[in-house]
Amino acid sequence: MTISGAWQRTARGAGLLGADGSISASIFAEMSALAMRTGAINLGQGFPDQDGPAVVLEAARQAISDGLNQYPPGRGMPVLLDAIARHQQRFYDIALDPHSEVLVTAGATEALSATLLALLEPGDEVVTFEPFYDAYGGLIALAGGVHRTVRLRSPDFQPDLDELTNVVSDRTRIILVNNPHNPTGTVFSRETLDLLVELANKHDALIVTDEVYEHLTFGVAHVPIATLPGARERTVTISSGGKTFSTTGWKIGWLSAPAAIVTAILAVKQFLTYVNGAPFQPATALGLDLPDSYFTGIADDLAAKRDLLAGGLTAAGFTLTVPQGSYFIVADAAALGHADGVEFCRALPDLAGVVGIPISAFCLPEHKPEYASLVRFAFCKRVDVLEEAASRLARL
Numbered sequence: 001m002t003i004s005g006a007w008q009r010t011a012r013g014a015g016l017l018g019a020d021g022s023i024s025a026s027i028f029a030e031m032s033a034l035a036m037r038t039g040a041i042n043l044g045q046g047f048p049d050q051d052g053p054a055v056v057l058e059a060a061r062q063a064i065s066d067g068l069n070q071y072p073p074g075r076g077m078p079v080l081l082d083a084i085a086r087h088q089q090r091f092y093d094i095a096l097d098p099h100s101e102v103l104v105t106a107g108a109t110e111a112l113s114a115t116l117l118a119l120l121e122p123g124d125e126v127v128t129f130e131p132f133y134d135a136y137g138g139l140i141a142l143a144g145g146v147h148r149t150v151r152l153r154s155p156d157f158q159p160d161l162d163e164l165t166n167v168v169s170d171r172t173r174i175i176l177v178n179n180p181h182n183p184t185g186t187v188f189s190r191e192t193l194d195l196l197v198e199l200a201n202k203h204d205a206l207i208v209t210d211e212v213y214e215h216l217t218f219g220v221a222h223v224p225i226a227t228l229p230g231a232r233e234r235t236v237t238i239s240s241g242g243k244t245f246s247t248t249g250w251k252i253g254w255l256s257a258p259a260a261i262v263t264a265i266l267a268v269k270q271f272l273t274y275v276n277g278a279p280f281q282p283a284t285a286l287g288l289d290l291p292d293s294y295f296t297g298i299a300d301d302l303a304a305k306r307d308l309l310a311g312g313l314t315a316a317g318f319t320l321t322v323p324q325g326s327y328f329i330v331a332d333a334a335a336l337g338h339a340d341g342v343e344f345c346r347a348l349p350d351l352a353g354v355v356g357i358p359i360s361a362f363c364l365p366e367h368k369p370e371y372a373s374l375v376r377f378a379f380c381k382r383v384d385v386l387e388e389a390a391s392r393l394a395r396l
Contacts, residue, residue: 026134027361031345040349041389043309043377044357046182046327050382052246053294056287060250063279072278074270076104076254083285084254092224094232100259103266106276107251108212108240109135114269115208115236115255116143116174124173129159131362131371133182133210145173149364154330154374155321157186161195168199174206175199177225180213183362183376184330185323187220197231206261207235212253215244215295217325218303226256233258236265241284243327244298250280302327302379305386309379312390316352318375327380330359334373336396341375353392 028045035042051057075081078098085098096102105111112135120126122144128136130149140147150164168175175196179188200207207225214222226235240253255265306322310329313320318331338344341358348354359374379386 027342027345027357028134031355031357034346034349035355038349038353040353040355041381041385041392042355043379043381043389044345044355046378046380047248048246048327048380049385050246053287053290055290056245056247056283059283059286060279063282068279068282070278071275072104072281074275075099075266076102076275077278077281077285080104080252080254080281080285083288084256087288088224088237088256092227094224094226094256096256097259101262102254102256103262103269104281105253105255105269106273107242108210108238108253110251110269110272110276111238111240111253111255111265112136112176112208112210113139113142114265114272115238116140116145118265118268119206119208119236119261120145120173125169125171126174126176127168127172127205128176129178129181130364130367131183131359132176133178134362136176136178137364140176146171147364148172149367151367151370152181152184152186153370154332157181157184157321157330158189159192161192164192164195165199168203168205170203172199172203172205174208176208176210178210179225180211180217180222180323180325182213182326183328183357183359184321185326185328186321187217187222187324190223193223193225193228196225197228200234201230205234207231209235209237211237211239212243213326214239216299216302216327218299218306218323220324222325236261241287244295245284245287247280247284250277250284252277252280252284305379305381305383308383308386309377309390312386312393313377315390316393316396327378328376329379331356331375331377332373333375339373341371341373344373345375352395354389 031044081098081102084102085096088094120143126140126145127148130151150159209225226237236257238255242248313331317336319335320331333344345358356375356377359371360368
């Protein structure tokens, strides 16, 4: 029996394929299992431990009671398509046709999957920043793409613009941008964003931008790439309700792009999940229409949690980069005498009763040594959990 090489390409791109061809568990699964086994506080995976706004949750319950439990339309329910278009107009002055330029997906990850599968031909190059969200490598490989990276280096994790210019070429089909950035928490400068658009136009590349943390920035404004001159006609913008409304398990995401690009992506998406989350779509639509105070409030609340965990990590002896956005903070364990972040994370539950994720898990194999001592911690947890984590880290 011959097994297709697609799974091998995907596993290799995700960093899960061993030298003997076996599939290993991801570091995320390993660390979550370690947290459960030891009772350690799990600051590894980026999911909140509090529910989102009550009005949004009640809207989902009402939708179930009202019988919205069957397949929704393939593009998404009109109530959510319209809400996404209003959101983009309200916050960013982007005018969208909700019926042709917006697509609802099973979370941002399906939006990314369908986009890459629809727009890449085997051998096309995809440029990402590195470290990169772990799904990117596997999805690029699954689509037959060639993954090129521009490394982000501490302390500010902003790209070297000359390196970016050199990596993007006529072979580049897609520039994949995660802003605000996971895992580093950086928000890219306007100079970087302008250069990305310039390079995409110069080399006739598409821009795919993952903006799931768009409302979770601290003291800096989020600038969607699609708002920049020369970007709109070649940009796919992806976001979701999971991070904004603390409903990561609902898996309600979306993308917006020129109509022809959305149609191409829909042709693939319909053979992935087809549709999803019927009762959660009107609830997410209601969330997108919440007043401005909600969106500023969640950012302020998360900034306070960031500062709480940052204080605990600093007191424990780590050196850190304070993030401008996202759920995550990067700490350097080298200051504590730990040069290997993977082994440090495996030992940390016993050392301090806390779980983190090594940044090297977000890197290509050949670049892992450059990030070896860095660890990502999530601060999207209850205040009492973060206080306890800070207290435990003091043992270090």
